[in-house]
Amino acid sequence: MKTPLRVHVIPVGDDPVGRIVNPAITGRADKVYFLRFQGHDLFQDVYDAARDLLAKKLSLGNDGIKDLTCDFYDVTSLVKVHARICKDEITRYENHVLINVSTGGKLNSIAGMLSAMLFGAEPYFCKMDFEQHDVPPVPDILGFPRYAIPRPAMEQVRFLFHLNEEAGRRKSGKVAKGDCIEFLEIRMRDPDFLPEFKATTLYNRLKFRFLDKLEREGLIAVEPAKRGSVSITPEGHFALDVFSVFYDVH
The missing domain is CATH 1.10.10 (Arc Repressor Mutant, subunit A)
Structure with a gap:
């Protein structure tokens, strides 16, 4: 029987690198989708640091890290990206998709929570250490009750x-x-x-x-x-x- 892969979906915004990658590292992610700002990426330096650290800690090759661009100011665009990921990873490959709803800004959080309820993914929130303005290597992760919103047929x-x-x-x-x-x-x-x-x-x-x-x-x-x-x-x-x-x- 095939073991489901642990697939993390992580929006990259103006966030500490630890908040972006530490949950995926401690959760031993098998694949990561980075959601990136469409157009001129204002967070290129954050993305570069996050990708390098993730690749080093988890030994993920090019097939293990995917980049998708979307409009961070359009909830429909964000949910469509999640729909595409969940269609492939959950419906087609029966993998376990986890969505980081603590990075990428508030609209990404809203879209991530909505997508989790629509498409069967699992959302999580990574707590910040605001005194250090960072996240420890073993982060404090908050889970959410699983609740499904019925989809139209x-x-x-x-x-x-x-x-x-x-x-x-x-x-x-x-x-x-x-x-x-x-x-x-x-x-x-x-x-x-x-x-x-x-x-x-x-x-x-x-x-x-x-x-x-x-x-x-x-x-x-x-x-x-x-x-x-x-x-x-x-x-x-x-x-x-x-x-x-x-x-x-x-």
Whole structure:
């Protein structure tokens, strides 16, 4: 039986090097993802020192240390990066992903906690010694209760994807319910939406499998009339951005 790797995800900001690397060193990380500032990296010197120390202490080669850049001021961008990591490391390889939520600034902390609850990773917080402005070689690590936020199903994300494409072709940004049935039949190739079904049956399947569930989660807005329109909410756009990465929907 394959032993899961210990994979650490560590944002690199204006942090003491010990706070960045000591938890991974004492936790004997098998692989590390450094999240770095997109564009001109203001923290290049911190990153260089952290990478050198980590490589030396854990003997991690190039395959063991990965660099990913993202917008540190955009929570959606940060969560998408975590989604990509967790899709590969947890879903594909069944590894154990740990996220350092004490480095990289507050938005990284928020995105890391949210991602841990969405994708099944484990967050941790490394306490600072504020008198020394550093972290001891054996750091004090705070764990968190494991709590999962339910994810939308893949078929619901696929529905949002096609709904968004259709909405982009319309000035109103809204899609008629009849058009939703059409792309369920043709573009999603859903076997439950075959042409021989009566129109009422098709509408009921659309309503109960997709519209009701997504509206209840606040991801779409649905006009009550049977011939009304459907539109994606801001929360729905966030879910589409993040979960299309996690489910590889495109």
